[in-house]
Amino acid sequence: EAGVVQSPRYKIIEKKQPVAFWCNPISGHNTLYWYRQNLGQGPELLIRYENEEAVDDSQLPKDRFSAERLKGVDSTLKIQPAELGDSAVYLCASSLERQFFASTDTQYFGPGTRLTVL
Amino acid sequence: AQSVTQLDSHVSVSEGTPVLLRCNYSSSYSPSLFWYVQHPNKGLQLLLKYTSAATLVKGINGFEAEFKKSETSFHLTKPSAHMSDAAEYFCVVSGSGGYQKVTFGIGTKLQVIP
Numbered sequence: 001e002a003g004v005v006q007s008p009r010y011k012i013i014e015k016k017q018p019v020a021f022w023c024n025p026i027s028g029h030n031t032l033y034w035y036r037q038n039l040g041q042g043p044e045l046l047i048r049y050e051n052e053e054a055v056d057d058s059q060l061p062k063d064r065f066s067a068e069r070l071k072g073v074d075s076t077l078k079i080q081p082a083e084l085g086d087s088a089v090y091l092c093a094s095s096l097e098r099q100f101f102a103s104t105d106t107q108y109f110g111p112g113t114r115l116t117v118l
Numbered sequence: 119a120q121s122v123t124q125l126d127s128h129v130s131v132s133e134g135t136p137v138l139l140r141c142n143y144s145s146s147y148s149p150s151l152f153w154y155v156q157h158p159n160k161g162l163q164l165l166l167k168y169t170s171a172a173t174l175v176k177g178i179n180g181f182e183a184e185f186k187k188s189e190t191s192f193h194l195t196k197p198s199a200h201m202s203d204a205a206e207y208f209c210v211v212s213g214s215g216g217y218q219k220v221t222f223g224i225g226t227k228l229q230v231i232p
Contacts, residue, residue: 004161041224042208042223042225044222045219048220056219091161106152106164106167107154107162107220110161111160
């Protein structure tokens, strides 16, 4: 079974440029998460999808960040424009939650996208 | 509101000696608790999880953790450290009842000395 796929693995951009990250979750997983992990910190949840619905985007900086999960499968996270402080690893995870809004099942993480903003 | 505190940012042990990584949590509801491991340049992987069943949870690679509600703790232990255990470990809490937010600790970096 293929794991969570993310691309690109690395991205270097100038500040004020746009950037997009793509995630393909494990087949059949209904829940998808985007996290940001700053150096020396734990992952911080940005947004969580249940199928195609964003059920928690309270930590997503909505002035510059956007996300979508069309058809409840693949997801894209976008930053426009990027700022120096956005340099981090962006992680995607998926899980098969048996209860709506639950977070009791294992999250499977992708390898992440390391973003460097110059 | 919920939070998780990993009490040590770095832990160093000799190979073959016990490992103890400490985690305390705060949650308004009965939480689910997890430990994830992150090896250098690899993705996060689940070690074990507690979801209101047995309070002593066994995970992969000989790790186990005990849920102690009275102490609001979920410490991770292993009887004998192996070189391959060197990694970063994250304690995670997910509150139950209503919407379950997921909160990661800041991580504990485990060093294993040969």
